[in-house]
Amino acid sequence: MVVKEIVSKTALTKSKLPVADYVVNAYTGCIHKCIYCYAEFMKRFTNHTEEWGEFIDIKVFDKINIPKNIENTSVLLSSVTDPYNHFEVKHKKTRQILENLLGTGCRVGILTKSKNVLQDIELFKQFNNIEVGVSLNTMDDHFRKLIEPKASSVEDRINVLKTLRENNIKTYLFMSPIFPYISDYKEIIERTKGFVDYYGFENLNLRAGYKYRVLNIIKEKYNHLYNSYIDIYQKKSSSFWNELEMEIIKYCKDNKIECKMWFYHEKIRKK
Numbered sequence: 001m002v003v004k005e006i007v008s009k010t011a012l013t014k015s016k017l018p019v020a021d022y023v024v025n026a027y028t029g030c031i032h033k034c035i036y037c038y039a040e041f042m043k044r045f046t047n048h049t050e051e052w053g054e055f056i057d058i059k060v061f062d063k064i065n066i067p068k069n070i071e072n073t074s075v076l077l078s079s080v081t082d083p084y085n086h087f088e089v090k091h092k093k094t095r096q097i098l099e100n101l102l103g104t105g106c107r108v109g110i111l112t113k114s115k116n117v118l119q120d121i122e123l124f125k126q127f128n129n130i131e132v133g134v135s136l137n138t139m140d141d142h143f144r145k146l147i148e149p150k151a152s153s154v155e156d157r158i159n160v161l162k163t164l165r166e167n168n169i170k171t172y173l174f175m176s177p178i179f180p181y182i183s184d185y186k187e188i189i190e191r192t193k194g195f196v197d198y199y200g201f202e203n204l205n206l207r208a209g210y211k212y213r214v215l216n217i218i219k220e221k222y223n224h225l226y227n228s229y230i231d232i233y234q235k236k237s238s239s240f241w242n243e244l245e246m247e248i249i250k251y252c253k254d255n256k257i258e259c260k261m262w263f264y265h266e267k268i269r270k271k
């Protein structure tokens with residue numbers, strides 16, 4: 001694992017994501033090593049030759065400049081790293097930026113796969129407008145280890161949501177990415193609905209280099225599903241996602257569960 005500290009001038013970056021006006025990534029690289037990680041493209045902006053997940057740059061900020069007119073805008077931590085990866089325990093770079101956002105009136109959204117997020121629970125309580133989300137796409141910890149080997153366990157993530165709710169912090173569960181025929185959205189909702197304010201759903205997109213990495217793992221470990229994955233990702237059949245999307249929306253409506261759909265997110269454009 002290659003660990004470096006780098007001086008960074010910018011803590012908040014304008015975002016084209018539909019969910020945020022600004023994004024914050026206090027680290028470059030991510031040690032969670034999810035097999036489907038789209039953020040691997042960040043390697044292009046570094047001099048790292050190591051594999052994704054084998055390096056991390058810890059950003060050092062002399063001064064954190066908060067953009068003018070940030071009030072009522074949305075800030076997401078994080079988009080291309082996990083803001084509470086293992087290095088945050090010691091280095092507290094995410095925390096440093098959060099401390100600078102306190103009192104600015106922006107809406108803060110946090111998204112993580114790490115139990116370390118609980119270390120900042122007292123800080124979260126000081127915000128008027130904050131929501132903390134956990135990504136979770138399975139209740140099966142064996143599958144979780146296969147696809148997200150270094151992230152927190154399923155039980156730890158459920159505990160994060162429960163603890164946040166007990167402390168009156170708004171929570172969301174980001175069911176992403178949904179793996180066809182493996183992620184069981186009903187099972188996840190049933191286990192967590194008592195302490196989740198709303199659910200977000202995103203389908204598994206497979207692009208570029210990681211497409212074949214994921215398909216090879218499906219072939220090796222879930223061979224009975226391989227042909228179905230080929231239909232979706234090689235033959236581009238959209239019927240699976242169309243039907244699943246409608247099914248989830250109906251299920252949430254019938255059960256009075258708030259949901260936000262982020263299927264086909266490459267087609268979603270900021271208005």
Ligand code: SF4
Pocket residue numbers: 030031032033034036037038039079080081082113151
């Ligand atoms: S936690 Fe997010 S950024 Fe980190 S490896 Fe997983 S998908 Fe990529």
